[in-house]
Amino acid sequence: xxxxxxxxxxxxxxxxxxxxxxxxxxxxxxxxxxxxxxxxxxxxxxxxxxxxxxxxxxxxxxxxxxxxxxxxxxxxxxxxxxxxxxxxxxxxxxxxxxxxxxxxxxxxxxxxxxxxxxxxxxxxxxxxxxxxxxxxxxxxxxxxxxxxxxxxxxxxxxxxxxxxxxxxxxxxxxxxxxxxxxxxxxxxxxxxxxxxxxxxxxxxxxxxxxxxxxxxxxxxxxxxxxxxxxxxxxxxxxxxxxxxxxxxxxxxxxxxxxxxxxxxxxxxxxxxxxxxxxxxxxxxxxxxx
Numbered sequence: 445x446x447x448x449x450x451x452x453x454x455x456x457x458x459x460x461x462x463x464x465x466x467x468x469x470x471x472x473x474x475x476x477x478x479x480x481x482x483x484x485x486x487x488x489x490x491x492x493x494x495x496x497x498x499x500x501x502x503x504x505x506x507x508x509x510x511x512x513x514x515x516x517x518x519x520x521x522x523x524x525x526x527x528x529x530x531x532x533x534x535x536x537x538x539x540x541x542x543x544x545x546x547x548x549x550x551x552x553x554x555x556x557x558x559x560x561x562x563x564x565x566x567x568x569x570x571x572x573x574x575x576x577x578x579x580x581x582x583x584x585x586x587x588x589x590x591x592x593x594x595x596x597x598x599x600x601x602x603x604x605x606x607x608x609x610x611x612x613x614x615x616x617x618x619x620x621x622x623x624x625x626x627x628x629x630x631x632x633x634x635x636x637x638x639x640x641x642x643x644x645x646x647x648x649x650x651x652x653x654x655x656x657x658x659x660x661x662x663x664x665x666x667x668x669x670x671x672x673x674x675x676x677x678x679x680x681x682x683x684x685x686x687x688x689x690x691x692x693x694x695x696x697x698x699x700x701x702x703x704x705x706x707x708x709x710x711x712x713x714x715x716x717x718x719x720x721x722x723x724x725x726x727x728x729x730x731x732x733x
Contacts, residue, residue, distance in 0.1 A: 475585050479651040481609075482581040483641055483667065484574065485659035486592035486602065489677045492569040495594045495602065502561030547625025551597065551618055558601040567605065573697035574677055575606060577658065582607070587648065591640060591657075591667060593633040612640045638666035658695075662686065 587609040596613030603611040656673035662682035668674035676687035
């Protein structure tokens with residue numbers, strides 16, 4: 445019996461593979477819908493919390509950020525999740541810190557780090573419900589784009605890992621493949637997101653009245669009102685009220701909303717701060733030795 449199995453395996457595996465391939469049937473592909481697209485915010489919409497914080501945490505684990513920087517990001521992250529909304533000062537601080545870090549760095553290196561950090565830290569924080577909404581648009585043959593203040597290299601990594609069309613993000617100036625430490629334009633936030641969507645729609649031949657947009661923040665009203673089908677996802681209080689007043693669909697993927705928005709963020713922030721302190725002690729010991 446053993447010899448028969450070995451001979452059968454050696455002689456028949458090619459023909460078996462060919463037969464399986466010949467019998468395989470292509471499933472129905474969606475008809476392309478080139479004039480419609482969906483635009484998704486990232487922070488607290490596609491992902492729990494702030495992507496720039498998770499990126500900073502990944503950099504800190506590689507000793508590319510200071511413990512003080514990580515503690516500041518952790519505090520901002522806790523406040524961000526407590527409110528469920530963005531804060532212009534925190535966003536500005538994150539921008540300045542990120543620009544100071546990338547100045548003189550190679551673009552290729554940042555892309556590599558983005559891919560590593562996404563797999564390590566971000567992948568488990570994707571809202572499955574929001575991703576399902578994005579996949580519905582893809583299944584309908586529509587483009588799906590992320591629109592975020594996060595650096596475009598990080599945003600592209602997230603979009604690629606999720607199987608989306610692409611990403612619109614904050615663009616840092618580069619020269620000869622190296623970051624200069626300056627932005628091209630400004631942070632992609634608020635009205636700038638709407639401008640980016642309009643510019644992309646013109647380039648891609650999209651009919652904005654047929655497009656959809658998804659966000660958690662009232663700060664994204666300019667983008668949401670640019671399209672014909674706005675949606676509120678895990679909305680902050682102001683956006684929830686606006687969505688109700690205008691009969692927009694509301695998707696809330698947070699379970700036990702009061703507990704999630706209050707208890708867990710405090711624990712997450714405290715844990716990150718404690719981790720930062722522990723890392724600082726370890727780093728100082730390493731430097732002394």
